[in-house]
Amino acid sequence: HPDGAAYAKPSLKSNSTVTDGTEQLVTWRWSIKSQQWDTNPADDEAWEWADIDDLQIGVSLRGDLGCICTQVYVEVDYTYEPPTPPVTPEYQRRVLMQKQPDDSYKEVSADYPLEVHDPKVGSLISYEGTTTADGEGDGSTLVDSVLETKSDFNGNLVIIxxxxxxxxxxxxxxxxxxxxxxxASAFGDKIVSGVTFVIVGIRTVPAEVAAIEAALAAHEASQATHRTALGTHETAQLASRGEVTSIETKVDDLDADLVAVKTETALIKTQTDK
Incomplete structure (x- = not known):
């Protein structure tokens, strides 16, 4: 350049339109040069994300002195707009009082647990709780003292x-x-205190299978009763055999006595004859 200086000019390309920025003087030391476009110079409209995705940038350098550019980049300044939440939340929570309130103020605590009610599944979720103590070490139980104030959920489904x-x-x-x-079968391992769970009013085992299992259990119980009765009968038979043996032994004893009497009579008769 005639005055011995150097200049840099940014350029951008959007929608196939090239736009040059303002030429800026380059000093003798490293510096950052920038230019701002509040709208897209290709159409003077607000920037769209599609425009930014298609954007190309560059820089033009000129001058009598050595001029070096290390990097060219774009900063996009925008305000995030969160999506509008749905009118009805997917899950609704409400406090269910386990006791009637009195004249004093009370805080909602563990005695007044929160329960989940999902409009999509209605009344299927019967209870939501948190374990209050560790269960068995093999995962065969979970403990929640609040269940003592609830209905019996036997036969429902529990989900960790x-x-x-x-x-x-x-x-x-x-x-x-x-x-x-x-x-019905143990969890993976011990369910410790502080674990959340829900109880749902459904069963994963079909009713037909449950009915068959119940019938098999009843049949096995009936067989056990028959086995007990048969054992009693066999015991009675053995006792009867013992009594018959005892009677036969007594008859044998009587026969022996009779033989002894006959022998003694024969002896007396022999002595008389002599």
């Missing part, structure tokens, strides 16, 4: 919703009003 075994579901096999849930 947090912790190491989140997602595991089991049929409930036994009463729950004592504060303990006994699954």
């Amino acid at each position: 919703t947090s912790g190491a075994y989140e997602g595991q579901a089991r049929d409930i096999n036994g009463g729950t009003t004592g504060g303990t849930v006994t699954p």
